[in-house]
Amino acid sequence: MVRALDKKLLRDVWRMRLHAIGVILVLACGLSVFVMAVGMRGSLERTRAQYYAERKMADLAVSVVRAPQRLVNTLAGAPGVAIAEDRIAGMALLDLSQIDEPASARLVSLPRVGRPRVNDLTIARGRWPDASRADEVLVNEAFATALGLNIGDTLAAVMHGRRQILRVVGFANSPEFVFVSAPGELFPQPERFGVIWMSRDAMERAYDLGGSFNEVVFRLGRGADQRRTIEAIDRIAAPYGSNGAYGRDRMMSDRFLTEELHQLATMAAFLPVFFLIVAAFLVNISLGRVIATERSNIGLLKAFGYSHWDVAWHYAKSALLFALIGGVLGSAAGIWFGRAVAAMYRQYYHFPSLEFSASPATFAAAWGAGITAAALGAVVSVWQAARLAPAEALAAPKPAAFSGMRGWIADLGERLDAKNRIILRRIARFPRRAATTTIGVALAIALLVVARAFPAVMDRLLDVHFNLANRQDVTLSFVEPRETGVLFDVQRLPGVIYAEPFRADAVILQNAQHRVQEAIIGVPQDAALNRLIGADRRVIAPPLSGIVLARGLAAKLNAHPGDEIVAEETGGRRIVARVRVSGIVEPMIGSSAYMDLNALEELMREPGRISGAHVRLDSTQYHAFNLRLKATPALAGASFVRLAERSMRNNFNEHVGVMILIYSAFAAVMAGGVAFSAARVTLAEQQRDLATLRVLGFTRAEASYVLVAEIAVLALLAIPLGCGFGTLMGMWMMRLFETDMYAFPYVYNAQGYAFAVAFTLACVAIASLIVRRDVDRLDMVGVLKARD
């Protein structure tokens, strides 16, 4: 049987159902993000760990220019190494009938006997290549799917300057290529970049590496000290043009996965907390109001003999009820949300299977967080209820004391008419209550400011990267550095309006104990296509001497302008030079180092030799340009910047855009909830005064004015507060999301702020109007004859 007190509880909750819905929705939003982010992170981590273990993902890798095959035995003997497998890897340009532009691929050799012992493959369709057939290859499944390839199809590939026809005998996935993007590109374009596995013999022939290898992948034994192993490998591999062994942190695919996990963790930590704070806040407002109106009931209950604890528990239960309903809804929404995100991830991360699942611990944590938030919101009101002495609760409440206003508030009060004086004095007399409303509205504005900052930041990121820093249509990379004169050949390609040379040298930069493997990009003084961007998005010329570091790189090296750092060439010539840091630049994407083109040529002792060219195209000649490109064997790669931009923008619009939309919707729920609660509570508190005004002969409009104007004043006060808080939070959040590859500068976008303010004020206005209707319906007699 339901106890009478519990019936009362249910009816109380029903009475405050509008508040309750607000609290529950906000809780559900926050908890759904939590369940999604924590669950997704767990799912990704589990799936990754399982996949890596099953398919023996490499722990370390090292590239060399060329090493004799027997060296692999020496490497296998390095401390901590369990398996060392040598292989040949290279790049190839592909001529595909499906797309206009030349595509490229990373080629990886398969062992002569058996399957790879490290980075083993899963065959999704087809079969393993026959080791004796030089033309049989496997391609990665995403590439095959994007191009609509079938088993038995052929591909034309240019490897090391030689054109060869390859026959696809199977589609495969590898733990090494869960995330596949072309070198230097941060976004997958599966139809333009693939991975091809082919026989060792064919690879040796294609890359002139008979009896040799140029890459070794390692599995480490249990308890191996990775740093010691790397040092040992480096000592062995150095004479063969090694650029240093590296761990998973520098394997592209794993690095992306790790960053994704980092962002999920950030999201799990940050967003739900914000929602939970707001939920606690709403509980505080609504329960506070219920308890204020329940004074006499509380007195009665206590007079009947209910203990303080009974009374406190009675009111706390309604908060817990909100938390439970919010927890159920949030969990369900989180599962749905998680499945949708998993489906999105499957497009980018190629695991054999990736399903969303959240552990019982995740749900428990979500429920615990929801209950904690509700309890925190309830604690003050419940404490007040518990503390109320029965006699005091049963006596008619005394009018709130308003004496003792001094200073400018008193002066201002004198000059206002009665209605405005009421508003002023109520705010001044109950600053905490007024602050609750203002802070609530400010939180709503702040959340929307943050939500709207994301698209602006993404826009800025893409704008700076693609319109300011990289204005070329295509970047062509040569197989080996070529004489500057080659630029004339490039310029003669069909459709080329302008060609700009560049150099890129792989180096290890070292400052004291900090070592970072990166590329130094040589930029000409009068660069018009690929430019350096300094603070405030100013285009700057490379310094004539010294090196310029991207901010992220400078941070990793702990290097400052004026410091001298060491650059160690890793292309096999082992050039080591000291260079002075002459400045910091702010690329939005990537973290390279930059030098003047000529200075870099000097440093690398290759004067007059360039690694490639950025070109600007006449779009009408696009097709002709691509046709010629496909027939140019000296090219190692062609990066189509506009295609990359398009794919990135599409991705942002489709996925990030949807996420932002969801968060904006959540923010809107929150803004509406807070605004509505604040307006309702203000009405409830003022009900008696408003009824008095109506009885005295004030019109509805005049009486409503007192209510609406008070809320309006508090909401207006919330604007600067909310914008300021939102900005700080946005800046902080962008810092949290920042990674090695992406810098997220906080962008002040007026539109975002305007939207946040306008939307929130509209919510407040609508809530006020709804509440104002209640003023119209006010039972004047009932209110005034009631004791309170």
Added chain:
Amino acid sequence: MGAVFALKGLTKIYGEGETAVRALADVDLEIAEGELMVLLGPSGSGKSTLLNILGGLDRPTSGEVLFRGASLSQMDERALTRYRRAHVGFIFQFYNLIPSLTAAENVDLVREIAENPLSAAEALTLVGLGDRQHHFPAQLSGGEQQRVAVARAIAKRPAILLCDEPTGALDVHTGVRVLEALAKVNARYGSTTLIVTHNADVARMGQRVVRFGDGRIRSLEVNAKPAPPSELKW
């Protein structure tokens, strides 16, 4: 003296069907200009309902109320607000002062929307609170708060003063002072004053006393010699 109110067949029913409650049943009554009338009866007898209808806070289900010849039953919400604003002063059992305004400012509240009102000082002096004008409600006793309510009600020199249990929450001594204030206002400004009470002693100050029971007028007595409030005891 003409009638300020003329009531014919006034009926008020709350609710519908089986749950319908007849608060007023077929009441006929005329109230003269400047009269001090006491409406007496137990709770639920209909006297407050009548007061609310006369004050324009409620509307009859059927029947007619004429205020100086104009029908209140025909007025819409807006017209009723105008009517209250121009002619009616209300006093409730629980004072209903605005806590954020001082005594004088509570009176000013009415002065801001009235034509030719008394000054706050005049109104408060009249109820014996000339020296407490700048006190907030929280700084005043119950009786003082009720007298501020009286001052607020009379500041607009209302044609009618409607008092619903004005002494209900007060002890004899303070209650008498409130009634004295009401009698004084009635005498000085000729405001028609209706006092609703269940206290038979208070009825002795009325020029006429209407007894209510079950929504009907049970009796109407003319008091040839109304007692001054100072002689009342309960």
